[in-house]
Amino acid sequence: MTDIEFDFLRSYLKTRSGLALSAEKRYLVESRLGPVCRRFNLADLGALATALKSGRDTAMERAVVEAMTTNETFFFRDRxxxxxxxxxxxxxxxxxxxxxxxxxxxxxxxxxxxxxxxxxxxxxxxxxxxxxxxxxxxxxxxxxxxxxxxxxxxxxxxxxxxxxxxxxxxxxxxxxxxxxxxxxxxxxxxxxxxxxxxxxxxxxxxxxxxxxxxxxxxxxxxxxxxxxxxxxxxxxxxxxxxxxxxxxxxxxxxxxxxxxxxxxxxxxxxxxxxxxxxxxxxxxxxxxxxxxxxxxxxxxxx
Amino acid sequence: MKTCLIVDDSAVIRKVARRIFETMNFQVGEAEDGEKALTACGETMPDAILLDWNMPTMDGYDFLRALRKTPGGEKPKVLFCTTENDVGAIARALHAGADEYIMKPFDRDIVTAKLAQVGFLAEADAA
Missing domain, CATH: 3.40.50.150 (Vaccinia Virus protein VP39)
Structure with missing residues (x-):
């Protein structure tokens, strides 16, 4: 993933879900979005960024946004x-x-x-x-x-x-x-x-x-x-x-x-x-x- | 220091559980069946007991019933820790006087959460 592609994904996520990713969160983007690439038969995050820019696949957009959410929770969390x-x-x-x-x-x-x-x-x-x-x-x-x-x-x-x-x-x-x-x-x-x-x-x-x-x-x-x-x-x-x-x-x-x-x-x-x-x-x-x-x-x- | 007795016929489980309790500042004792556990409790009543169900000689259920009839035996918080995971077994255990119930397999988070449930909060460890 190039810096330009990473910056695109950061601003994309910021717009879609509000997720604010610092520059050190590159690993998180790579680990969470790798599976999304495979699911949509894309070679890498660069290809994913290109596909998102074309803006035609709403299923892919949703998958990207959802893959980056953190859903950890439990019953009576923090009590x-x-x-x-x-x-x-x-x-x-x-x-x-x-x-x-x-x-x-x-x-x-x-x-x-x-x-x-x-x-x-x-x-x-x-x-x-x-x-x-x-x-x-x-x-x-x-x-x-x-x-x-x-x-x-x-x-x-x-x-x-x-x-x-x-x-x-x-x-x-x-x-x-x-x-x-x-x-x-x-x-x-x-x-x-x-x-x-x-x-x-x-x-x-x-x-x-x-x-x-x-x-x-x-x-x-x-x-x-x-x-x-x-x-x-x-x-x-x-x-x-x-x-x-x-x-x-x-x-x-x-x-x-x-x-x-x-x-x-x-x-x-x-x-x-x-x-x-x-x-x-x-x-x-x-x-x-x-x-x-x-x-x-x-x-x-x- | 808080004390805990780990009662399980598996040495591996005792070792895993011991590590978890020791990091929570418990002084840990071990027993490999209900009978030995009852003897240990007769000497010193622990603050908490992690209790397996199926063990040779005396099982966890019989141990718990005997413990609760022993003078001072109402005091320890008893956490069953067993592969007996159906609702009926859990209800029987609670009826016999168990305070909490851990279904195997378990991990550190579960033990910590269950100990908090019976009043052993992690914050208290610092004291």
Whole structure:
């Protein structure tokens, strides 16, 4: 791969998925895109770059973008953001939405489904308190390939043993040969859809809680700022945004501020989170889908 | 220092597990069957036990039931570690008093995650 070809691939990926690759990441491009070359019968990365420039093969474009995404995840990853959901975010959101009895949650980088299913398990545990509530659990990812796996809800022996307590495995999974499948009711709670965070996502509506963990780290600063600004626009005034441990809003957007109490939690700047819950009118979450986007599935009365 | 007893009739598994526990700052003991493990626990009760199921003389399931009836035997966190991977076996183990369950084959990440699950956090090792 020549420097010119590498620079082309870097800028191509930057435009398509926001992935910001430094010059030292040449090895990553070579190791991830080598298999894509073989799949499309191309001799090398130079031939791949030429083919992408002609811009005719959308399957190839998708394969290149998806091959460069990092999908590592596990159930209850880092634990703290999930303890926070169970102990703080969910009870507080339920108190604030007691009259509407509606909650909207979004996992913005859902990968193979472990994060949304972890939340689904905790919502399931809270089901007695959520009787009569309507909960939207929307999960999006750039990669349609990982979303297929997420929808299938089928995990290896290794995947179900990282982060998932064995009691939860017994309670929520069934054995399918060597693998484990998350139960149908939990699969049905999650509304999966492909989404590139670089594109507009306001059609998804407004959310009370957004998990957007370990994706911004791959973007450059202007892209991070842009995505964070639009996440803020999709977050209720009293909403909660969770970022990954290596991510922050500081220096990237003025619209969000770190929570003084909880690491990884961000609220709207000058927002309503700190004010008395009853003192403020609640925004109506837009539920009418934009043209061409199928309506979001809602889980009613867990 | 935290202590752990590794109970498995395979010397290879004991060696692999010992390495993982030692890097997590456990002081490690070994036993090759349930009976020897019970004797070891009678002398010093460990903080954690990694327990195989199928072993000669006394299997892991019988060991666990006997352990939980022993004075002080409710204290150790017991992690089953076995090729018995069906739901029924897992449910029996939990019913007999297991705290966590590791399905073989396992790796370091799984052991670390499961130990965190029962309260042995990696951060605590620095202390």
């Amino acid at each position: 703290v953001p999930f303890d926070l959901f169970r102990d703080v975010l969910l009870p507080e959101a339920m108190a604030r939405r007691a009259s509407q009895r509606r909650l909207r949650i979004w996992c913005a980088a859902a990968s193979t489904g472990q994060e949304p299913y972890s939340l689904a398990m905790m919502l399931n545990d809270a089901a007695p308190r959520l009787a009569g509530w309507s909960v939207d659990l929307v999960a999006t990812d750039l990669s349609t390939e990982v979303l297929e796996k997420a929808k299938a809800g089928l995990y290896s022996h290794f995947e179900v043993q990282r982060g998932l307590p064995v009691q939860a495995l017994i309670k929520h999974f069934e054995q399918v040969g060597e693998q484990w499948r998350i139960s149908a009711p939990l699969r049905q709670m999650v509304d999966y859809r492909p989404l590139n965070l670089l594109h507009p996502f306001d059609a998804l509506g407004s959310f009370d809680i957004i998990y957007c963990r370990n994706v911004l780290i791959y973007f450059d600063a202007p892209t991070k700022g842009d995505v964070l600004g639009r996440l803020s626009a999709s977050l209720a005034p009293d909403g909660a945004l969770l970022l990954g441990a290596a991510e922050t809003v500081i220096g990237l957007t003025d619209r969000l501020v770190p929570s003084p109490q909880h690491r990884g939690l961000y609220n709207q700047a000058g927002g309503a989170a700190a004010r008395a819950p009853a003192a403020r009118p609640l925004p109506a979450a837009p539920i009418l889908p934009a043209a061409g986007i199928p309506p979001l599935r809602r889980v009613v009365g867990l």
